[in-house]
Amino acid sequence: MTQPAVAVGESAERCAQLAQSVERVLGAATRPLACRPGEVGIELAADRLLDGAKALRDDPALRFEMCVDVCGIDYLDYGHAEWKTADATSTGFSRGVVRDGSAEAVPPLAGKRFAVVHQLLSVSLNQRLRVRVYCPDDDRPMVDSVTGIWASADWFEREAFDLYGIMFRGHPDLRRLLTDYGFIGHPFRKDFPLSGNVEVRYDPEKARVVYEPVSIEPRILVPKVIRHDNRYDPQLTSADPNG
Numbered sequence: 001m002t003q004p005a006v007a008v009g010e011s012a013e014r015c016a017q018l019a020q021s022v023e024r025v026l027g028a029a030t031r032p033l034a035c036r037p038g039e040v041g042i043e044l045a046a047d048r049l050l051d052g053a054k055a056l057r058d059d060p061a062l063r064f065e066m067c068v069d070v071c072g073i074d075y076l077d078y079g080h081a082e083w084k085t086a087d088a089t090s091t092g093f094s095r096g097v098v099r100d101g102s103a104e105a106v107p108p109l110a111g112k113r114f115a116v117v118h119q120l121l122s123v124s125l126n127q128r129l130r131v132r133v134y135c136p137d138d139d140r141p142m143v144d145s146v147t148g149i150w151a152s153a154d155w156f157e158r159e160a161f162d163l164y165g166i167m168f169r170g171h172p173d174l175r176r177l178l179t180d181y182g183f184i185g186h187p188f189r190k191d192f193p194l195s196g197n198v199e200v201r202y203d204p205e206k207a208r209v210v211y212e213p214v215s216i217e218p219r220i221l222v223p224k225v226i227r228h229d230n231r232y233d234p235q236l237t238s239a240d241p242n243g
Helices: 008-029 046-058 153-164
Strands: 030-032 041-044 066-074 114-122 126-136 142-144 165-169 196-201 209-213
Touching: 008 030, 008 041, 008 046, 008 126, 041 046, 046 126, 046 142, 066 153, 114 153, 153 165
Parallel strands: 041 126, 142 165
Antiparallel strands: 030 041, 066 114, 114 126, 196 209
8 A cells, every 4th residue: 555645744854764765775876966855866876777776676665666767868068157148149048057156167077978867656655766877988878778677667768869869788679769760860969950960851753751961051030138137136135145
């Protein structure tokens, strides 16, 4: 029988108990992730993923029987300046920044560009856990497949492979899932061009679909104008200096 839903007042205590149980089971192989209240997350070393996943599934205090999602992350340009200029930009922006300028953004360290995040659920204990694993090689991102532990990870890992180019060692059928068989590149990577690399059309003379270089020319008709946002004005009396 499943546990009752967690009340707001009990959330912090139950999360602390879960974090302690995870630390007891996995020990030095993991470190905590910064999460929102009511959530628990850990970072697991890539070479400990399979052992750690089995422990998370089998330990009586954890019992994460289900993997409800596996997703990829590309940290390229994460933390860079939100705007390229002081007034407007024609190239876009990122939200992964420190607005007050107290921390200077730096490119991701080697082996820290690509990561895989597993969302785990314990049905019997009514608790959830987020597990992040970095791919050690940025040029050939790869981690172990957890399909042998949670069969539900099969298509999730194929999605991450298709969209991010992250490979999963030991996956039984690692093929593209969402894009076409002839698709070039991985569309969720931060360096993938917005218009793509090729375009598809039906050629009536050849009586088949053909791939050609993209004919779209990127252009910005209306630049993104930076407007003052008083929510981040440090002069406001209600502003919290600690964010």
